[in-house]
Amino acid sequence: MIRPISGLGSFGVRTVSRFGGMTIMLGEFFYALRKLPRSMPLFVEQMYQVGVRSLPLILIISVFVGAVSAWQAAYQFKFIGAPLRFLGQAVGKATVIELAPVLSALVFAGRVGAGITAELGTMKVTEQIDALESLGINPVRYLVMPRILACLFMVPLLVTFANFISIMGGLVVSIIGVNVSSETFLFGFRDSFKLTDFLAGLTKAAVFGLLIGLVGCYEGFRTRGGAQGVGLATTTSVVTSSVLILVFNFIFAMILFRL
Amino acid sequence: MNDDATHNLIEVQQLSKRFGEQVVLDQLDLTINSGDSVVIIGQSGTGKSVLLKHLIRLLAPDSGRVLIDGEDITDLTFEELLPIRHRFGMLFQSAALFDSLSVEENVGLGLKESRHYRANEIHEIVMEKLDMVGLASAADKHPSQLSGGMRKRVGMARAIAADPEILLYDEPTTGLDPITADVINDLIVELNDRLKVTSITVTHDMTSAYKIASRIVMLYQGKVQFDGTPDDIRSTDNPVVQQFIHGRATGPIQVR
Numbered sequence: 199m200i201r202p203i204s205g206l207g208s209f210g211v212r213t214v215s216r217f218g219g220m221t222i223m224l225g226e227f228f229y230a231l232r233k234l235p236r237s238m239p240l241f242v243e244q245m246y247q248v249g250v251r252s253l254p255l256i257l258i259i260s261v262f263v264g265a266v267s268a269w270q271a272a273y274q275f276k277f278i279g280a281p282l283r284f285l286g287q288a289v290g291k292a293t294v295i296e297l298a299p300v301l302s303a304l305v306f307a308g309r310v311g312a313g314i315t316a317e318l319g320t321m322k323v324t325e326q327i328d329a330l331e332s333l334g335i336n337p338v339r340y341l342v343m344p345r346i347l348a349c350l351f352m353v354p355l356l357v358t359f360a361n362f363i364s365i366m367g368g369l370v371v372s373i374i375g376v377n378v379s380s381e382t383f384l385f386g387f388r389d390s391f392k393l394t395d396f397l398a399g400l401t402k403a404a405v406f407g408l409l410i411g412l413v414g415c416y417e418g419f420r421t422r423g424g425a426q427g428v429g430l431a432t433t434t435s436v437v438t439s440s441v442l443i444l445v446f447n448f449i450f451a452m453i454l455f456r457l
Numbered sequence: 458m459n460d461d462a463t464h465n466l467i468e469v470q471q472l473s474k475r476f477g478e479q480v481v482l483d484q485l486d487l488t489i490n491s492g493d494s495v496v497i498i499g500q501s502g503t504g505k506s507v508l509l510k511h512l513i514r515l516l517a518p519d520s521g522r523v524l525i526d527g528e529d530i531t532d533l534t535f536e537e538l539l540p541i542r543h544r545f546g547m548l549f550q551s552a553a554l555f556d557s558l559s560v561e562e563n564v565g566l567g568l569k570e571s572r573h574y575r576a577n578e579i580h581e582i583v584m585e586k587l588d589m590v591g592l593a594s595a596a597d598k599h600p601s602q603l604s605g606g607m608r609k610r611v612g613m614a615r616a617i618a619a620d621p622e623i624l625l626y627d628e629p630t631t632g633l634d635p636i637t638a639d640v641i642n643d644l645i646v647e648l649n650d651r652l653k654v655t656s657i658t659v660t661h662d663m664t665s666a667y668k669i670a671s672r673i674v675m676l677y678q679g680k681v682q683f684d685g686t687p688d689d690i691r692s693t694d695n696p697v698v699q700q701f702i703h704g705r706a707t708g709p710i711q712v713r
């Protein structure tokens with residue numbers, strides 16, 4: 199009886215100290231931003247690594263996210279007897295405000311967040327980060343800042359792309375599988391589209407990007423031990439950023455979409 | 458403090474460091490004069506690498522302090538440490554090469570990021586340093602394509618790239634064949650004699666130690682057990698030192 203409770207206590211302490219550490223790193227990130235011109239080539243390189251190379255994956259998941267949302271919406275419509283001409287509205291709204299930002303961010307955490315932690319964690323345990331410092335190079339400016347910034351910029355761009363592809367996926371399913379014409383579907387989508395929804399989705403995406411980059415770098419920098427430590431840090435990184443994405447998403451829902 | 462005469466460049470005062478329960482350094486005192494070539498010896502795991510890392514504040518002491526030219530570096534910020542770290546060059550025991558960069562970029566990174574050099578100057582300096590360690594032909598390779606001994610030598614070239622006034626070498630000749638090891642020993646001696654570099658070398662290789670040292674310091678149980686010239690160490694009757702330099706399994710040092 200005692201042990202699970204004290205275990206919970208030490209988990210609590212570790213969690214608090216982890217978020218404390220992340221807050222400090224966030225501060226260091228903003229402080230290092232003033233050196234952005236010097237780190238420009240590193241930032242551009244990260245934009246490529248983090249963003250461009252995620253495109254194929256985002257493409258694939260978006261096609262299927264759009265497809266399944268059209269299918270499931272049609273299934274629900276049939277069940278409650280709603281007219282299928284509202285399919286475009288349903289798919290469009292769900293995609294732009296929830297599905298594209300959240301699912302893209304979760305996939306991005308798995309691909310990019312994990313990659314950042316594994317790379318920085320390996321650098322940490324092989325003393326490469328110490329070596330940077332010994333050369334008088336600030337690891338936050340050289341490694342952390344370009345990565346977080348690249349995530350911050352790239353997730354919204356990828357979400358914009360994901361929005362477009364998902365709607366296309368939904369369109370194809372509604373034509374082929376549900377027998378709703380493209381005119382009807384697109385009219386419904388245009389009818390319900392609000393720029394503020396789209397911008398709210400992008401704002402969320404930017405915050406998710408920041409979280410993924412921050413958690414990825416933080417977990418990388420606190421890696422200990424050898425290969426096993428790197429594996430552990432990578433798992434922790436993906437789990438932490440996924441949970442944070444969902445928690446922040448709910449907070450955003452309450453702020454941005456008041457009932 | 459006058460410029461030419463030797464002075465206390467590095468002072469380690471009452472330095473203690475522990476990792477968890479394990480006490481590694483225990484109120485250690487050590488003074489290093491400018492121009493010294495100090496060799497640090499001691500059993501595996503006694504804290505030689507940990508001591509070196511404290512000198513450029515890669516590790517923070519639990520208690521005690523490190524002074525560089527009289528300035529306490531313990532509580533300095535990253536920016537305040539910069540000018541001090543620029544006076545040092547460090548070869549890591551694991552070489553710690555940046556594995557995303559080529560050999561040439563590894564050696565030149567510190568120069569590039571300092572922004573005091575143009576690209577062609579960096580290239581020239583890097584090739585000169587690589588030549589000094591016998592690796593000019595490996596400039597375009599990546600660290601994963603190098604042997605252990607080659608990595609060590611690239612790490613050496615990186616440490617000396619910016620012509621620092623104090624060099625920290627963590628086992629520079631470990632993993633090298635006897636001939637290459639001697640080339641590296643000669644290089645350390647030459648930098649010390651000709652460029653008046655102060656050097657601190659950790660090694661297990663007693664041949665190398667006798668060759669490069671003006672002073673040999675032995676660490677044992679978190680403290681300085683012995684501090685003297687190579688001649689002193691050969692003639693000492695300290696049983697711990699004797700056992701170590703002659704490599705005997707039996708004696709006061711117990712290996713569990």
Ligand SMILES: Nc1ncnc2c1ncn2[C@@H]1O[C@H](COP(=O)(O)OP(=O)(O)OP(=O)(O)O)[C@@H](O)[C@H]1O
Pocket residue numbers: 476481499500501502503504505506507508550
């Ligand atoms: N980051 C760390 N975390 C925990 N323990 C550490 C850490 N670094 C060193 N130690 C411990 O401190 C002790 C001293 O390590 P150090 O690397 O300084 O030994 P060393 O004298 O350089 O040995 P060797 O000759 O084998 O290189 C070791 O027992 C090691 O386990």
Ligand SMILES: [Mg+2]
Pocket residue numbers: 505506507550627
């Ligand atoms: Mg060592």
